[in-house]
Amino acid sequence: MAASRSLILARCFSTSVAKAQMVKPPIQIYGIGGRYAHALYSAASKEKKLDQIETDLKTVKKLLDSDKKFAEFVRDPTLNKRIKKEALTGVLQKQNCQQVTVNLFELLAENGRLKKITEVLNAFGRIMSAHRGEVVCVVTTSQALDDKELKSLQEAIKSFLKKGESLKLDVQVDPKILGGMVVNIGDKYVDMSTATKIRKFTELLRDPVEV
Numbered sequence: 208m209a210a211s212r213s214l215i216l217a218r219c220f221s222t223s224v225a226k227a228q229m230v231k232p233p234i235q236i237y238g239i240g241g242r243y244a245h246a247l248y249s250a251a252s253k254e255k256k257l258d259q260i261e262t263d264l265k266t267v268k269k270l271l272d273s274d275k276k277f278a279e280f281v282r283d284p285t286l287n288k289r290i291k292k293e294a295l296t297g298v299l300q301k302q303n304c305q306q307v308t309v310n311l312f313e314l315l316a317e318n319g320r321l322k323k324i325t326e327v328l329n330a331f332g333r334i335m336s337a338h339r340g341e342v343v344c345v346v347t348t349s350q351a352l353d354d355k356e357l358k359s360l361q362e363a364i365k366s367f368l369k370k371g372e373s374l375k376l377d378v379q380v381d382p383k384i385l386g387g388m389v390v391n392i393g394d395k396y397v398d399m400s401t402a403t404k405i406r407k408f409t410e411l412l413r414d415p416v417e418v
Contacts, residue, residue, distance in 0.1 A: 233337035240326030243311070247327075248334050250307050261335050263308040267299070268328050282322050292316035341375040342368055344392040349384050349401070364392065 230252040251260040271278045386401035
């Protein structure tokens, strides 16, 4: 079912319907953002415009980050879909975005999915990193790592990479995890945070004891 939806999305994105077969992305990303990103990758591949589309999406992300009013407009679910679609088309064309990019945002607007735009952008970014042989690893810790800890972490992760792959490491800080770390690498997710250990321990204590 998901493959069928992705194929329909890819046809909507593409400016040519000559090839209906999906171009398989180098990594599989799940969720709504992943489906749109897969379809976008397929459409952009057929148009031979992957790099241009990636540049377009970086431009859009910059706009969302720098222009608060634009970001609120894009994510506001109460606005008329047709008005929002027309306005977005105008903004993207003014930025000289590719038609495939314009098609993506028009479809997101029509389907009421613009609130998922950050998820789509992140998913497409991960796909493009994999396309270049980069392994994206996001590590979240409760406090910033010092240089020695960061170097040890990089060496540990690099030992798992395959020949020809390069590491793209993004270290983030989130005090809410209390300690330990949460690791997202490729399509794998490992939660070694203190907060999760405490939650699991608490759930274990709450479970009825069998006698």
